[in-house]
Amino acid sequence: MTTEATPRAAADATPHRAWKSLQNVRIVKEEAPVRERPAPAPPPARMAAAPYQAYKPRPFTRAEREQVTVLFGGLHWRVERVIQGALENLGYNARVLPTATTADLMKGREVADIGQCCPTSFTTGNLANFLGGEAARLGAEEVNQRYVYVTAGSCGACRFGQYHQSYELALRNTGLSSFRMFLLGQEGLDQGAAPGGGLELNLPFTLGAVWAIVLTDVVQDLEYQIRPYEKNPGETDRVARESVELLYEAFRRRPLRGGDKLGSVVWHLSTGYFVDAMREVRRRFDAIELDRLRVKPVVKITGEFYLQTVEGDPNHNIHRWLETEGAEVYPAGITVWLDYLMRLGVQDLEDRAGLRRGARTKALALRSVQRLLRWTHDRMRRALGGAPRAMPEQNELRRLAAPWFNSRLNGGEGDMLVGKALWAHQNKKAHMICELSPYSCMPNTMSVGAMAGVLGKHPDLLYAPIEIKGDAEVHALSRCQMILTEAKKRAQREFDAVLVQTGHTPDSLRAAAARHPELACATVPIPRYGVAGGAANFALHVAALDKAAARSAA
Numbered sequence: 319m320t321t322e323a324t325p326r327a328a329a330d331a332t333p334h335r336a337w338k339s340l341q342n343v344r345i346v347k348e349e350a351p352v353r354e355r356p357a358p359a360p361p362p363a364r365m366a367a368a369p370y371q372a373y374k375p376r377p378f379t380r381a382e383r384e385q386v387t388v389l390f391g392g393l394h395w396r397v398e399r400v401i402q403g404a405l406e407n408l409g410y411n412a413r414v415l416p417t418a419t420t421a422d423l424m425k426g427r428e429v430a431d432i433g434q435c436c437p438t439s440f441t442t443g444n445l446a447n448f449l450g451g452e453a454a455r456l457g458a459e460e461v462n463q464r465y466v467y468v469t470a471g472s473c474g475a476c477r478f479g480q481y482h483q484s485y486e487l488a489l490r491n492t493g494l495s496s497f498r499m500f501l502l503g504q505e506g507l508d509q510g511a512a513p514g515g516g517l518e519l520n521l522p523f524t525l526g527a528v529w530a531i532v533l534t535d536v537v538q539d540l541e542y543q544i545r546p547y548e549k550n551p552g553e554t555d556r557v558a559r560e561s562v563e564l565l566y567e568a569f570r571r572r573p574l575r576g577g578d579k580l581g582s583v584v585w586h587l588s589t590g591y592f593v594d595a596m597r598e599v600r601r602r603f604d605a606i607e608l609d610r611l612r613v614k615p616v617v618k619i620t621g622e623f624y625l626q627t628v629e630g631d632p633n634h635n636i637h638r639w640l641e642t643e644g645a646e647v648y649p650a651g652i653t654v655w656l657d658y659l660m661r662l663g664v665q666d667l668e669d670r671a672g673l674r675r676g677a678r679t680k681a682l683a684l685r686s687v688q689r690l691l692r693w694t695h696d697r698m699r700r701a702l703g704g705a706p707r708a709m710p711e712q713n714e715l716r717r718l719a720a721p722w723f724n725s726r727l728n729g730g731e732g733d734m735l736v737g738k739a740l741w742a743h744q745n746k747k748a749h750m751i752c753e754l755s756p757y758s759c760m761p762n763t764m765s766v767g768a769m770a771g772v773l774g775k776h777p778d779l780l781y782a783p784i785e786i787k788g789d790a791e792v793h794a795l796s797r798c799q800m801i802l803t804e805a806k807k808r809a810q811r812e813f814d815a816v817l818v819q820t821g822h823t824p825d826s827l828r829a830a831a832a833r834h835p836e837l838a839c840a841t842v843p844i845p846r847y848g849v850a851g852g853a854a855n856f857a858l859h860v861a862a863l864d865k866a867a868a869r870s871a872a
Contacts, residue, residue: 373486375498377514378466383409386516389448389467391415392441394629396534396562397652403569404526408518413465417630418444423788429491430484435756436788437624438484440632441469446488449497458493466498468517521582522574528656529586529694530569535651536698537561537599539706542637544840546614546646547852549607557606561599568595587690596701603702606840610831610856611824613813615805618648618742620735621754622762625786626650633754634791636784636798640752643802646852648748653695654709658734660688661712665725688712703841710741718744722768730761736768743779746850749812750780750805752798757787780805809851816854820861830860833867 378386388410391398398414405412418440426434426443434442445467453461469482482501489497500512502519511518537558545554568591575585586592617640619626625633627650640647667674667681692709699706715737716725723733735753742748753769755762766783773779782801784794817823822830831837837860847858 378498378512378516379514380516383516387411387413387465389413389415389465393627396538397531399562400530400534400565400569401527403566404530406570407572408522415444415448419631422447429488434484435759436786437756442484442488445485446492449494450492462496468500468502470502525582525586531652532695533565533698535653536702536706538649540702542647542649544606546641547608547610547612549609553606557602561602564598565595593701596698600702600841603840608840611827611853613810613853614644614646615749615809616648616850617645617750617752618748619650619752620738622730622756622759623655625754625756627652633786634794639795657691657709657712660684662728704843705841715741722771735765736772746848749808749850750801753783755783755785757785812849812851813854816857820857827857827860830864834863
């Protein structure tokens with residue numbers, strides 16, 4: 319019996335036989351021609367093997383002052399514009415850098431340290447992009463000769479102390495290593511002349527910047543209190559722009575009295591020149607018509623200095639976004655930061671009393687300067703009718719934060735973030751706290767961690783810690799919106815309780831407010847009655863005025 323092979327078996331055998339026949343075949347491997355690879359690009363400056371040398375700018379001489387423009391920025395537009403006027407008053411050509419954008423963030427990551435916090439990336443990229451654009455238009459050498467950059471410097475745990483090194487790295491990586499950059503320290507009012515004498519960081523320079531900060535802080539606070547309640551949309555923005563231009567002109571024409579030493583300090587403290595300018599600002603704001611009975615949650619902004627101050631892409635335009643979502647924003651004043659720095663200085667000197675000669679005397683002197691700063695802020699508030707908010711007391715902030723954050727940990731905002739959150743919550747200054755923390759910011763990471771303990775003790779505190787990376791807007795705003803939703807409910811419950819307490823309805827409150835025409839003035843201060851919302855406080859104030867009027871009539 320024979321068995322016939324199946325087609326499948328034959329197919330299986332075929333490759334086997336073919337493989338057997340190929341075993342004796344010699345395979346010759348042809349070598350591919352070797353191609354020369356292009357030499358790798360030289361490593362960027364961050365990988366340079368040369369020893370590090372501290373940045374030292376070329377001298378900026380007095381003879382150059384008329385041909386050179388001083389660049390600065392990194393704050394909000396109001397204070398930048400008024401500081402520009404103060405610099406022009408001293409004979410400098412000054413120019414404000416444009417507000418940083420997301421493109422600047424990407425540029426900063428490209429030309430400097432990729433691991434830096436986002437404020438460093440934003441400000442570094444902002445400077446690099448501006449100078450790069452000017453270099454394309456004028457040439458690198460012309461940019462090096464035509465511009466200098468002035469920025470604040472510091473020391474400590476925060477990366478703020480290394481900002482200038484990021485700027486230097488970015489300048490080298492963009493072909494502008496000869497560009498001149500000067501630091502304005504935070505530790506003194508009179509720091510003398512920069513190399514070459516063209517930039518004098520003396521008392522008129524510093525006082526002009528400080529007074530510009532104080533005045534624009536007060537204007538900004540009033541602006542944010544008024545805008546959510548304006549009847550004519552856009553009117554507050556228009557008045558704010560006009561007011562800032564008025565202050566710009568006032569600082570540009572500032573009389574230079576008292577020389578460049580103590581006499582300048584005395585003149586700034588005693589003159590009515592700035593008070594008169596602020597009274598004109600008040601007159602403009604008074605013309606804005608308001609509906610104060612709109613129920614809105616008050617959101618206190620805290621966080622890292624740059625992110626809580628700037629208005630734009632670096633913090634996802636969160637100030638305006640909160641307003642479009644129906645909130646009243648309580649902005650972070652730069653003057654509070656200056657007050658905090660002085661508190662740290664006094665605290666450090668008091669710790670060394672008995673160990674360092676003259677420490678007690680210096681602490682007393684610095685505490686006096688701190689009081690004068692607060693007095694000047696209050697004076698400008700009164701010039702606007704008293705409506706702008708007063709600054710919190712630094713010792714109160716330290717006391718509130720003490721159980722959770724040591725006041726000697728002074729990197730970044732230190733204990734002030736915890737203190738401000740508790741101060742605003744316990745004193746009914748806001749319904750919600752929004753803390754803006756940069757991605758990878760070491761000091762803010764500590765404060766956010768400390769707030770976990772605070773929330774355990776105060777579970778009714780509405781706290782939204784927003785980590786700002788610069789390129790994750792939807793995530794950041796969504797997180798804020800979740801807390802804001804509860805803040806809106808809290809503001810409405812608060813207002814409803816006031817209606818029950820006073821026996822009013824919204825319509826009867828409007829009728830009662832019409833009997834007090836002085837309340838139509840936008841700069842009239844509305845007293846605090848133990849509630850956070852503007853509408854609730856206004857309702858209680860109208861009811862109190864009606865009761866007082868009824869007693870007088872009786």
